[in-house]
Amino acid sequence: MYELIRTEHAARRGRFKTVHGTVETPAFMNVATAAAIKGGLSAFDLKEIKCQVMLCNTYHLHLRPGDELVRDMGGLHRFTRWDGPILTDSGGFQVFSLASLRKIREEGVTFNSHIDGRKIFMGPEESMRIQANLGSTIAMAFDECIKNPAEHGYAKDSCARTVRWLKRCKDEMARLKREGLAVNPDQLLFGINQGCCFDDLRVEQMKEIAELDLDGYSIGGLAVGEPTEEMYRVITVVEPHMPKDKIRYLMGVGTPGNILESIARGVDLFDCVMPARNARHGHFNTWGGIINIRNAKYERDESPIDPQCDCPVCRNFSRSYIRHLFKADEILGLRLGVMHNLYFYNTLLERCRDALDAGNFEGFREKYSKILDSRI
Amino acid sequence: MYELIRTEHAARRGRFKTVHGTVETPAFMNVATAAAIKGGLSAFDLKEIKCQVMLCNTYHLHLRPGDELVRDMGGLHRFTRWDGPILTDSGGFQVFSLASLRKIREEGVTFNSHIDGRKIFMGPEESMRIQANLGSTIAMAFDECIKNPAEHGYAKDSCARTVRWLKRCKDEMARLKREGLAVNPDQLLFGINQGCCFDDLRVEQMKEIAELDLDGYSIGGLAVGEPTEEMYRVITVVEPHMPKDKIRYLMGVGTPGNILESIARGVDLFDCVMPARNARHGHFNTWGGIINIRNAKYERDESPIDPQCDCPVCRNFSRSYIRHLFKADEILGLRLGVMHNLYFYNTLLERCRDALDAGNFEGFREKYSKILDSRI
Numbered sequence: 001m002y003e004l005i006r007t008e009h010a011a012r013r014g015r016f017k018t019v020h021g022t023v024e025t026p027a028f029m030n031v032a033t034a035a036a037i038k039g040g041l042s043a044f045d046l047k048e049i050k051c052q053v054m055l056c057n058t059y060h061l062h063l064r065p066g067d068e069l070v071r072d073m074g075g076l077h078r079f080t081r082w083d084g085p086i087l088t089d090s091g092g093f094q095v096f097s098l099a100s101l102r103k104i105r106e107e108g109v110t111f112n113s114h115i116d117g118r119k120i121f122m123g124p125e126e127s128m129r130i131q132a133n134l135g136s137t138i139a140m141a142f143d144e145c146i147k148n149p150a151e152h153g154y155a156k157d158s159c160a161r162t163v164r165w166l167k168r169c170k171d172e173m174a175r176l177k178r179e180g181l182a183v184n185p186d187q188l189l190f191g192i193n194q195g196c197c198f199d200d201l202r203v204e205q206m207k208e209i210a211e212l213d214l215d216g217y218s219i220g221g222l223a224v225g226e227p228t229e230e231m232y233r234v235i236t237v238v239e240p241h242m243p244k245d246k247i248r249y250l251m252g253v254g255t256p257g258n259i260l261e262s263i264a265r266g267v268d269l270f271d272c273v274m275p276a277r278n279a280r281h282g283h284f285n286t287w288g289g290i291i292n293i294r295n296a297k298y299e300r301d302e303s304p305i306d307p308q309c310d311c312p313v314c315r316n317f318s319r320s321y322i323r324h325l326f327k328a329d330e331i332l333g334l335r336l337g338v339m340h341n342l343y344f345y346n347t348l349l350e351r352c353r354d355a356l357d358a359g360n361f362e363g364f365r366e367k368y369s370k371i372l373d374s375r376i
Numbered sequence: 377m378y379e380l381i382r383t384e385h386a387a388r389r390g391r392f393k394t395v396h397g398t399v400e401t402p403a404f405m406n407v408a409t410a411a412a413i414k415g416g417l418s419a420f421d422l423k424e425i426k427c428q429v430m431l432c433n434t435y436h437l438h439l440r441p442g443d444e445l446v447r448d449m450g451g452l453h454r455f456t457r458w459d460g461p462i463l464t465d466s467g468g469f470q471v472f473s474l475a476s477l478r479k480i481r482e483e484g485v486t487f488n489s490h491i492d493g494r495k496i497f498m499g500p501e502e503s504m505r506i507q508a509n510l511g512s513t514i515a516m517a518f519d520e521c522i523k524n525p526a527e528h529g530y531a532k533d534s535c536a537r538t539v540r541w542l543k544r545c546k547d548e549m550a551r552l553k554r555e556g557l558a559v560n561p562d563q564l565l566f567g568i569n570q571g572c573c574f575d576d577l578r579v580e581q582m583k584e585i586a587e588l589d590l591d592g593y594s595i596g597g598l599a600v601g602e603p604t605e606e607m608y609r610v611i612t613v614v615e616p617h618m619p620k621d622k623i624r625y626l627m628g629v630g631t632p633g634n635i636l637e638s639i640a641r642g643v644d645l646f647d648c649v650m651p652a653r654n655a656r657h658g659h660f661n662t663w664g665g666i667i668n669i670r671n672a673k674y675e676r677d678e679s680p681i682d683p684q685c686d687c688p689v690c691r692n693f694s695r696s697y698i699r700h701l702f703k704a705d706e707i708l709g710l711r712l713g714v715m716h717n718l719y720f721y722n723t724l725l726e727r728c729r730d731a732l733d734a735g736n737f738e739g740f741r742e743k744y745s746k747i748l749d750s751r752i
Binding site: 034035036037038039040041042044060064065069072073074079080081299300302316317318320321323324325327328330331332333334335336 | 410411412413415416417418450456457675676678692693694696700701704706709710711712
């Protein structure tokens with residue numbers, strides 16, 4: 001459970017205890033969509049790059065290899081060999097972003113698989129059953145991630161339905177645990193705040209779900225195309241209504257700068273595909289900004305990706321070598337790049353925690369918020 | 377230099393000392409074509425899978441990133457961070473298998489790059505200069521790898537030219553060392569036996585190059601489509617004419633069974649892309665034969681790829697998980713597969729050495745020669 005250790009303005013330094021280990025917050029979760037980190041990283045590699053929480057995608061795993069197979073193999077921990085906390089999303093976001101021919105009803109959503117087109121139904125109960133089979137540490141409630149921009153009327157109805165779905169998620173998880181059907185009998189449930197960029201809907205919905213006394217609360221439906229300032233405004237508007245004694249997770253965010261600004265606004269937990277995706281394109285995070293390793297100036301550069309970084313990649317390999325790997329389409333380039341970028345993110349969050357411990361997070365944020373997102 | 381420790385019939389247990397470390401033979405060299413093992417393995421991963429020698433390709437590195445860049449970065453050892461022995465091939469094989477519009481003259485070969493089509497000239501001197509820039513432990517002589525089948529007349533002329541080229545290689549390497557132009561001043565030179573499947577040409581050419589007192593001798597031009605029995609016959613015919621006090625390398629071979637049979641015929645050193653390529657297709661070597669991980673019967677199989685294997689993959693991951701990674705096109709599947717297969721090959725050679733040490737290689741070969749190549 002979440003313990004608030006200290007604050008600096010809205011920023012929070014905390015600790016989140018789970019049956020799979022304690023998460024020091026603020027923290028960044030490393031995305032392993034189909035039970036594997038892109039770029040060829042295994043669960044053991046995650047240990048080397050300071051990962052605290054692995055995130056897997058319910059939608060992808062339901063389609064392939066199937067959550068019942070994962071259950072039969074003992075759940076995600078045994079399947080992937082990652083023994084730390086695992087968060088599974090609800091599938092909602094992918095149903096609304098990847099699948100085609102969606103039909104939303106009160107019961108749930110019918111959609112076609114993006115892999116083979118077959119028709120699938122997923123509602124709150126199905127999402128909970130799948131996540132119970134996956135055996136994650138933290139399950140996310142099934143929600144509708146509304147497109148941005150949206151009509152106020154549609155968003156309002158959708159929010160109300162997401163709250164009803166959340167209650168059904170809570171009930172179904174309780175039943176699954178009661179009947180011994182959850183691979184992890186201590187599985188936690190996080191609710192999700194929605195409401196597009198409408199402050200009134202965001203606040204109203206947050207108040208409603210706060211009353212359900214869940215294990216944590218997320219802000220969803222952001223970083224989906226709205227201006228960054230809108231995102232910060234929504235966080236600032238919602239935050240006062242989020243329970244102080246519960247962990248807070250901003251879904252799918254973001255750049256290092258986004259993360260610093262969101263911590264300053266009271267967020268504890270993050271996830272994003274960006275560091276791994278950027279790495280695969282040769283864009284590497286450094287403490288001086290983002291470099292593109294394909295740039296000709298690195299052709300004979302013997303220095304590491306980031307001279308200030310002590311990750312396994314920077315301790316050993318030169319920009320020149322990694323650039324060559326990218327130019328020659330060698331998979332090793334992807335792997336080294338992803339390792340570096342994830343290590344950078346995990347270290348960034350570690351340094352945020354250190355700054356919060358030392359009471360100088362504001363100075364840290366001011367120094368790095370802009371520079372880390374700049375391309376150099 | 378090569379030390380013959382003991383023999384069992386024609387099979388040899390030996391030790392090959394180089395400035396980059398000692399190679400216990402027989403040994404299998406792990407192929408890192410463009411200065412990286414396919415499947416995302418780094419030089420540090422090679423240490424984990426019992427690799428003794430890394431092999432890089434002169435042709436590929438000359439085209440990209442360029443051997444002068446590698447020289448400027450301190451040579452292949454510093455570039456890749458592999459500190460053990462490195463063998464570079466001469467580029468000859470690739471010029472004759474990958475490049476287009478070849479023109480062979482006494483001086484060398486003019487060809488078009490398979491990457492961008494640009495015209496390149498490579499002869500014995502160019503190959504030696506490139507390999508001097510790469511700074512490998514062992515350089516291979518520039519030869520013509522004759523297509524199989526070939527005319528006896530053409531093969532005879534080609535063999536004679538390859539001998540003349542070998543002398544030029546030796547002279548050029550001596551000059552490069554003398555003038556301080558070799559990244560590795562202790563670089564070794566291996567000559568290559570050619571002659572297609574013509575016993576008279578093979579023997580004649582072997583006698584000629586044996587007189588040049590090189591650091592090692594290879595048999596090239598085999599495993600290029602001829603029946604396996606032809607290959608074994610050629611090795612058996614050539615072997616008595618290879619210097620006993622020099623290491624012997626069979627280029628580009630082969631299956632585990634091929635390796636056992638070739639050791640029995642007096643070969644010390646092997647290389648092959650097969651274990652890594654097979655791994656990338658989901659075909660894994662085990663001590664009971666070759667399995668295809670995509671097979672449905674492994675869907676819920678919690679056992680490792682090979683229960684008899686103690687590689688980092690088999691110690692940790694299930695067939696079920698690895699099968700999922702292949703079905704989901706996750707790069708991690710390739711990486712784990714390549715790690716396993718290379719570990720298998722390196723361990724196979726280790727067990728051959730143990731058997732030779734114990735004086736029971738014949739029994740070992742009889743037990744495994746067929747079974748290891750069978751598909752199960």
